[in-house]
Amino acid sequence: MxxxxxxxxxxxxxxxxxxxxxxxxxxxxxxxxxxxxxxxxxxxxxxxxxxxxxxxxxxxxxxxxxxxxxxxxxxxxxxxxxxxxxxxxxxxxxxxxxxxxxxxxxxxxxxxxxxxxxxxxxxxxxxxxxxxxxxRITARLLPRFRGTTDNAHEKQLVEALSARERQVLLLLADGRSNASIGSRLGLTEATVKSYVSTVLSKLGAQNRVQAALIAQRVAGDFR
The missing domain is CATH 3.40.50.2300 (Response regulator)
Structure with a gap:
């Protein structure tokens, strides 16, 4: 443990x-x-x-x-x-x-x-x-990935998430753990884990860092 x-x-x-x-x-x-x-x-x-x-x-x-x-x-x-x-x-x-x-x-x-x-x-x-x-790394990464990704498509993917899924995504993008997200939203850690898996799948992200970068690229439209 x-x-x-x-x-x-x-x-x-x-x-x-x-x-x-x-x-x-x-x-x-x-x-x-x-x-x-x-x-x-x-x-x-x-x-x-x-x-x-x-x-x-x-x-x-x-x-x-x-x-x-x-x-x-x-x-x-x-x-x-x-x-x-x-x-x-x-x-x-x-x-x-x-x-x-x-x-x-x-x-x-x-x-x-x-x-x-x-x-x-x-x-x-x-x-x-x-x-x-x-x-400081995020500031370097975002311009790099803006040039190689379809932000309009990513925005559509984020728009397709439920309101709760977007809340989870934005907290994930702040680097929060499942336990921290659960505490903030009043959810169990197991429920947050399920939400995170669903969000990654819907965004086509392989891991939380990729999902965080997607969120930070389009976050201004959803905060």
Missing amino acids: RAEDGGGPIRVVLADDEAMLRRGLRVLLESGGTIRVVAEAGNGDELLAVARTHRPDVALIDVQMPGKDGLSALRDLALLAKPPVAAVLTTFDLDDYVTDALRFGAQGFLLKDAEPAVLVRAVHDLAAGGAVLDP
Whole structure:
């Protein structure tokens, strides 16, 4: 069980080829006692090995690592019997890999220079089932995806959602977990989970991050 369920610290694996960065992140994340870094990895092969051994709740993954890179590791993590929730640790140079990262199941994009409280909260949100997008990353992603998607079609898809489904989508787009959405709307977590699955299906989104980006592209018409 995870700390979010009252069952102990959230178990995290850090994957980055810079040992000093991993050390700093470990100290930062473990400082509050609700997160425990159970393993570190310097490349994708090491990440897969420690993920199999430690079965973490959350994996924070740098994309640019020697040998097996973060994208390849993301793809292979999804094949594990109990894959962790994965988020990409990045700088601003997103363009070359963000589409593949989404396709391979990334549930979040976090900047390495984010404030400590932001990173800690992000790990909690990921463990609870939320999608995490640093606002500075969102600002970069939206213009990129506006040029490659049909916003009119996406608007039609969102318009076709029920009023309750749109409420769930907009809260999901704010990075809220199922439990947080349920608390806000007076719904059980199981009911929210069902709504989220329906919303993803209706939008043709593979995961919560893709749904969040769709919502943020057309949100002005529905808030």
